[in-house]
Amino acid sequence: MRIGELAAQSGLTTDTIRFYEKLGLVAGARLANGYRDFPPETVPWLHYVRTAQALGFSLAEIAWHGEELRDAPDSAAALSALFADKITVIDARIAELAALRAELTARARTDCPLRPTT
Known part of the structure; x- marks a missing residue:
């Protein structure tokens, strides 16, 4: 087509x-x-x-894994493994964002938020 x-x-x-x-x-x-x-x-x-x-998969990730997933005899298991890996990445990012949020919250309550904390 x-x-x-x-x-x-x-x-x-x-x-x-x-x-x-x-x-x-x-x-x-x-x-x-x-x-x-x-x-x-x-x-x-x-x-x-x-x-x-x-x-949440990037085009690069899709391109990298796409062919192997289409051709895999048990693509459901392969997809599940990729999803588990993605969940690990997301959990790490959530932890980073929570720490950043806590830092911003603490600094917002100071006289000069950009001054190094002690």
């Missing part, structure tokens, strides 16, 4: 699809007239990419 049809079916813009193609997330063959031709299975893959992004 051409890029315009893929965009319509996936709900993405043609610019987004071109960007994803540049990153290696999707691949379209070039027809003799120069148009891109994408296989039908690209539509569900693009939905997967958008869902993964909504779950």
Whole structure:
């Protein structure tokens, strides 16, 4: 299917699809007239990419793990492992943000919030 049809079916813009193609997330063959031709299975893959992004995965992470997950015999187990790793990263970030919040709260109550604390 051409890029315009893929965009319509996936709900993405043609610019987004071109960007994803540049990153290696999707691949379209070039027809003799120069148009891109994408296989039908690209539509569900693009939905997967958008869902993964909504779950906090970067495009680089999706590109890095995407092919192995699509081809894995037990992709559910592989996805669960990736999710567990992502949860660990999120928990660490939450702890960092909680510490930052506590620091800001403490400093907000001082005469000069930017002065080093003792």
